[in-house]
Amino acid sequence: MKAVHTPFSIVKENAYVPGCTVSQQLLMGPSAAFHAFSLAPRTDISPETYAYPKLLTVLDGAMTVQAGRTAFFLSQGNSLIVPLGVAFGVHTESGAIYTELSTKEDLIMNLEAGQLFVFKDLVPTEAGKIVNRDVVSSPHMKLALMGFGEGTGLTEHAAPGKALVMALEGKAVITYEGTDHLISAGESFVFDKGGRHAVTAQGPFKMALLLAVSYTHLRAHET
Numbered sequence: 147m148k149a150v151h152t153p154f155s156i157v158k159e160n161a162y163v164p165g166c167t168v169s170q171q172l173l174m175g176p177s178a179a180f181h182a183f184s185l186a187p188r189t190d191i192s193p194e195t196y197a198y199p200k201l202l203t204v205l206d207g208a209m210t211v212q213a214g215r216t217a218f219f220l221s222q223g224n225s226l227i228v229p230l231g232v233a234f235g236v237h238t239e240s241g242a243i244y245t246e247l248s249t250k251e252d253l254i255m256n257l258e259a260g261q262l263f264v265f266k267d268l269v270p271t272e273a274g275k276i277v278n279r280d281v282v283s284s285p286h287m288k289l290a291l292m293g294f295g296e297g298t299g300l301t302e303h304a305a306p307g308k309a310l311v312m313a314l315e316g317k318a319v320i321t322y323e324g325t326d327h328l329i330s331a332g333e334s335f336v337f338d339k340g341g342r343h344a345v346t347a348q349g350p351f352k353m354a355l356l357l358a359v360s361y362t363h364l365r366a367h368e369t
Contacts, residue, residue: 193235
């Protein structure tokens with residue numbers, strides 16, 4: 147399998163397997179892990195307690211998260227932080243594809259556990275400006291949200307680690323190692339450490355950036 151740098155869809159790459167639940171490791175590092183889960187209709191994951199808090203984000207479908215005595219219904223775009231030490235399980239009737247970020251509790255910034263939220267609503271877009279909001283920050287890993295006004299962008303630079311961009315709203319052109327790629331909401335793109343890249347918004351654009359400075363695995367798109 148050869149890694150290629152083109153926009154891809156986590157949802158399309160994790161299609162349902164009838165009657166099954168499937169997980170894919172996207173990142174594993176010293177202070178965080180990032181997975182994609184695909185739950186076929188009428189499947190579940192039994193309640194368990196974990197050593198790290200969990201940040202869950204539904205990319206497609208819908209599911210119920212039972213966290214302690216409280217049930218949360220998450221549909222496409224909804225996110226939820228499950229606190230450390232709270233047993234939780236997941237059930238879906240219609241099917242669900244979601245991501246799960248496990249990280250140390252003191253690294254999650256300005257977000258409350260046990261409250262539903264939508265990532266793209268946490269950062270605005272302003273004409274002629276780029277708005278940045280850190281969600282998780284550590285020496286090894288960063289999760290940031292960015293809102294770009296139309297025509298704004300990041301000039302060419304190289305990241306200090308491997309990075310995963312997830313488009314949340316709108317469209318942008320990602321220039322990677324001299325080649326332009328159009329990315330739209332729902333698509334992702336992987337940068338290698340040291341890979342030269344730039345971002346130019348095609349209208350108002352929002353994205354999440356997961357940067358892994360110290361990692362053991364960050365999966366690239368493959369063909």
